[in-house]
Amino acid sequence: MRKWVGFPARSSVPPEGVRGTGVSATGSGKTITAAWAALENFRDGRILVMVPTLDLLVQTIHVWRRIGHRSLMIAVCSLENDPVLNELGVRTTTNPIQLALWTGHGPVIVFATYASLVDRAAAGPLHMERLFATDLDPGRLTDELRRPVTDLGGRARDLYGELLRLCCAHLVEQFTAHPAFAARAAVEHTRRTGALLRERSVTGSAAETALGFEQ
Template sequence: MATGSGKTYTAAVSMLDLHRHGRVLMMLPTLDLLVQAAEAWRRVGHRSPMVAVCSIEKDEVLDRLGVRTTTNPIQLALWAGSGPVIVLATYASLVDRTDLNDPSGERRVRGPLEAALADGDALYGQKMAPFDAAVIDEAHGTAGDLGKP
């Protein structure tokens, strides 16, 4: 669909119809689009808890919409581990990163979304259940180089 033609709205309405009480993941390329998506999904009637996996710490729009934000996989697994939830995440939440606890700076750890889905043992037993559906915004930007987020 062309820019401005309602892709976010279409996805939100579709997921409301198909997975109203399910576990839905929406991946987005930017923080601005993440906030816009949260607004659109609430506007069409989504009332499930929402969690944003992103670097936003304080945002008046997300606060008003009741969207929690985190980059901590343990916190994510606690907030969105089971039951109905909409997780909005940037592609950056999947990217491996430098382990801040490694003095050498060479060790890598999984991104917070991937870690919450896969690392139950490493996260004090916290782990997220799988999603029922995923919406990938700007999916054409995910194709190509294997090293791409």
């Protein structure tokens, strides 16, 4: 695998983590590559895998098991008593309390669709307008989507917050990678700049605000 991607020597992951983007044609092995990389570097880790559809979720789990992942697997999705997931020993839930109980400690791999995980925290679907309202800031999006979790204990509440934060980071990345994002961002920038110009002359803080969003 290292020879194929052009990096024959193994490099360590820094404590703060590292991000990367893999671009590959359909059917060329993206899912296998991700599963292998996770097994190679985070065999006993706590891993979150985000996918856009239920079909891809089941397919991804099947590949990860085939590659050699034996950790506890949880699927956050609407599938119940799915024969493939049952055969692979994968638990399913959309209940944040149950999710927190199952993932409380030890190695675990959580698979989730964007809709299933975010809809547990947000009332209604998530559209690009909501991301622009938070200036594409995953932290602000997390704060907006977070709901009271008085029925969770301290550790479970922390896990809920961690999952929501990771999910929001993935969502921002997913939305900004969409082909239509650049055009939509240009429209939003024009709208905000026009609003600022109508309110005041573009000087001082107003100019900085417009520049900050553009950056």
